[in-house]
Amino acid sequence: MPRGRRGGRVSALEGGSEEEAPSAADAVPSVLWASRRLPGTAADQILLRGIFEIGRDSCDVVLSERALRWRPIQPESPTGDSKDGFLHKEECLELKDIFSVKLKRRYSVQQQRSGTLLGITLFICLKKEQNKLKDSTLDLINLSEDHCDVWFRQFKKILAGFSNRPKSLKILLNPQSHKKEAAQVYYEKVEPLLKISGIKTDVTITEYEGHALSLLKECELQGFDGVVCVGGDGFTSEVAHALLLRAQKNAGVETDSILTPVPARPPLGVIPAGSTNVLAHSLHGIPHVVTATLHIIMGHIQQVDVCTFSTTGKFLRFGFSAMFGFGGRALALAEKHRWMPPNQRKDFAIIKALAKLKPEDCEISFLPFNSSQDLEERRAQGFPKSGCDAQWQMIQGQFLNVSIMAIPCLCSVAPRGLAPNTRLNNGSMALIIARNTSRPEFIKHLKRYANVKNQFNFPFVETYTVEEVKVYPKSNSSRHNPEEEDGPRGRASGNSFPWNIDGDLMEVASEVHVRVHPRLINLYGGSMEEMNDSKVTCNCL
Numbered sequence: 299m300p301r302g303r304r305g306g307r308v309s310a311l312e313g314g315s316e317e318e319a320p321s322a323a324d325a326v327p328s329v330l331w332a333s334r335r336l337p338g339t340a341a342d343q344i345l346l347r348g349i350f351e352i353g354r355d356s357c358d359v360v361l362s363e364r365a366l367r368w369r370p371i372q373p374e375s376p377t378g379d380s381k382d383g384f385l386h387k388e389e390c391l392e393l394k395d396i397f398s399v400k401l402k403r404r405y406s407v408q409q410q411r412s413g414t415l416l417g418i419t420l421f422i423c424l425k426k427e428q429n430k431l432k433d434s435t436l437d438l439i440n441l442s443e444d445h446c447d448v449w450f451r452q453f454k455k456i457l458a459g460f461s462n463r464p465k466s467l468k469i470l471l472n473p474q475s476h477k478k479e480a481a482q483v484y485y486e487k488v489e490p491l492l493k494i495s496g497i498k499t500d501v502t503i504t505e506y507e508g509h510a511l512s513l514l515k516e517c518e519l520q521g522f523d524g525v526v527c528v529g530g531d532g533f534t535s536e537v538a539h540a541l542l543l544r545a546q547k548n549a550g551v552e553t554d555s556i557l558t559p560v561p562a563r564p565p566l567g568v569i570p571a572g573s574t575n576v577l578a579h580s581l582h583g584i585p586h587v588v589t590a591t592l593h594i595i596m597g598h599i600q601q602v603d604v605c606t607f608s609t610t611g612k613f614l615r616f617g618f619s620a621m622f623g624f625g626g627r628a629l630a631l632a633e634k635h636r637w638m639p640p641n642q643r644k645d646f647a648i649i650k651a652l653a654k655l656k657p658e659d660c661e662i663s664f665l666p667f668n669s670s671q672d673l674e675e676r677r678a679q680g681f682p683k684s685g686c687d688a689q690w691q692m693i694q695g696q697f698l699n700v701s702i703m704a705i706p707c708l709c710s711v712a713p714r715g716l717a718p719n720t721r722l723n724n725g726s727m728a729l730i731i732a733r734n735t736s737r738p739e740f741i742k743h744l745k746r747y748a749n750v751k752n753q754f755n756f757p758f759v760e761t762y763t764v765e766e767v768k769v770y771p772k773s774n775s776s777r778h779n780p781e782e783e784d785g786p787r788g789r790a791s792g793n794s795f796p797w798n799i800d801g802d803l804m805e806v807a808s809e810v811h812v813r814v815h816p817r818l819i820n821l822y823g824g825s826m827e828e829m830n831d832s833k834v835t836c837n838c839l
């Protein structure tokens with residue numbers, strides 16, 4: 299009979315009976331990765347039972363359909379009682395937290411091929427502090443090849459049952475993101491975890507702006523379970539736009555003026571490696587590479603709302619968030635100074651845009667959230683168009699900044715989000731308007747994003763929850779002067795207005811129509827824990 303390293307007898311008792319687990323209050327896990335107790339364990343059928351060394355203890359290990367449980371084996375006292383049994387409580391690991399299994403072997407110089415079997419290693423996804431995931435391992439030590447083989451095959455079978463987890467991924471990597479470290483991020487932190495998980499990858503390193511878009515128009519995605527982009531917001535947004543555009547073309551949807559887009563099939567993973575990582579931060583609650591990678595490996599999927607942007611009835615692009623006015627002009631300035639290092643460029647652009655702060659004269663119409671259903675009903679009841687459109691509201695005046703956001707837009711300068719009351723998939727957008735005010739007051743408003751105070755609690759700030767927005771800049775504002783470095787009011791070029799769409803500059807000459815489309819794209823990401831002080835109190839949102 300083979301024996302464990304510390305002399306414990308090895309056996310595999312398939313389908314054996316399960317001991318009653320101790321109460322959650324009693325359980326004191328000695329290892330970080332062990333969750334205390336699973337609810338409803340009674341119905342959990344036992345698959346295998348055997349002895350392994352875990353940590354420094356010889357343990358009685360039980361594998362059931364939902365969990366792995368173990369308890370150190372107690373030496374029997376002459377009276378038959380266990381001396382310190384109360385110290386050795388059962389620990390357990392939910393099977394859904396395992397992402398890979400390998401046979402653990404020790405290789406000596408002579409044994410280059412097979413090595414000496416030591417046991418089984420389980421690769422585990424741990425939940426750390428708020429929203430952060432971490433990979434870890436659990437070694438089940440047993441020297442018996444037969445014993446380990448039975449358990450190894452059982453773990454493999456269990457892992458194969460997680461059908462939502464990807465087996466092959468198309469990776470798109472922007473080598474120019476931030477300080478050009480996206481390749482290093484991918485090859486050092488992401489690829490090793492994908493390899494351990496047995497996920498096949500096909501990596502394309504983009505060579506120019508727009509490369510991902512043109513590649514996704516043509517390339518075959520049939521063999522991939524998902525697409526992953528490694529880069530910043532501009533790159534992620536480009537890839538999301540490309541996937542959605544592809545979905546429309548595949549479904550025969552006219553892309554000149556998209557009214558009701560169809561969802562994109564392959565889920566998109568977002569590995570944060572840019573100078574701004576608002577999308578990854580909003581999706582995972584933290585711009586953390588390992589967390590993002592583990593969500594992909596575990597097949598956690600979120601359906602996320604997406605906006606369409608169009609002008610004069612013509613579709614422009616898909617995106618998650620937009621800024622017009624100060625946000626657009628600051629980006630236009632940053633783009634003109636691409637030669638600067640990313641952080642310096644951002645700071646420079648913000649300071650310069652603040653120095654040249656001027657309001658945009660425009661008219662904003664919006665359809666408040668939940669009114670479109672009423673609108674459809676009114677149209678169905680034969681109301682004239684003007685009667686139907688009474689649902690639309692209109693404001694006009696001089697605005698310093700207009701933000702339209704379908705996602706919360708978490709970032710380092712706004713840890714609770716630029717739109718903290720929006721969710722990833724609540725089917726609405728936040729419309730946040732800063733009317734004209736003095737520069738110090740506007741700066742005070744911007745600074746509030748960084749702390750817990752309500753950034754909307756200013757008389758010049760208005761917030762609305764909307765489904766559609768139309769922004770009409772007034773055409774009588776001063777014309778572009780090519781002599782002026784940044785154009786009038788920092789405009790991007792000619793007579794167009796700069797829009798910041800997910801960190802990408804979009805120049806539009808006339809009005810922009812933004813509509814939200816609920817749950818249009820699948821993104822890899824788990825449901826986020828709310829921040830402790832999650833809701834700001836605001837009259838409108």
Ligand SMILES: Nc1ncnc2c1ncn2[C@@H]1O[C@H](COP(=O)(O)OP(=O)(O)OP(=O)(O)O)[C@@H](O)[C@H]1O
Nearest residue numbers: 475476504505506508529530531532533572573574
């Ligand atoms: N090889 C490349 N060379 C130049 N630009 C590229 C390349 N690959 C992708 N891009 C473009 O770079 C833009 C910005 O990329 P990304 O968002 O990853 O970086 P970033 O550092 O966060 O950018 P930003 O400083 O604009 O926030 C994207 O619009 C993308 O199309």
